[in-house]
Amino acid sequence: MASTNAAPVYGDVSPLPSGGRTFIHFPDLLMIPELIFGGLVWILVASTRLQFTEILQGWVMFVSVTCFVFTTIFLILYCIGAHGGKSSWTTIDALYLFFAALFYLSAAVLQAYTTILVGASALLSYKQYQENVAAVVFAFIATLLYVIHALASLFRWKRSP
16 A cells, blocks of 8 residues: 655656746745845945955955856756756755855855944945945845745755655
8 A cells, every 4th residue: 555645756857947937936936036135235235335345345246246147047047947857956956055045144244244344434425324234134135035045945955856
């Protein structure tokens, strides 16, 4: 007698969505807000020039641009179905999202530190300070999105054959 609680068998079907299903499948639909908030971080950090903190904001720019590019590449690859049902893609997806979440957390903390550091020294106009605060908020939102996506991808990776 067969058990009704058996684990799902994917066979040739990948646990990763392809085509239009990418935009309605839970963890992968998070790529759109990740791109939006990551792009906002990128724009806001690039629009302000802070003296004495170029190295700190350089890391924030590196992380936001790199994650934006890689997330865009993953989104395009999923939409065209490049993964072709291979389970190695779930591993690549989970690893990328884990490191993206970790890097975004470090970038968000550095952006917050930079904003506090420069804001306390009164080197910024009020508009620049507001832009940096907005960059901090959007960086933490992007971090949260990447963490949720990474956790869902880790569960998907664990279930995959």
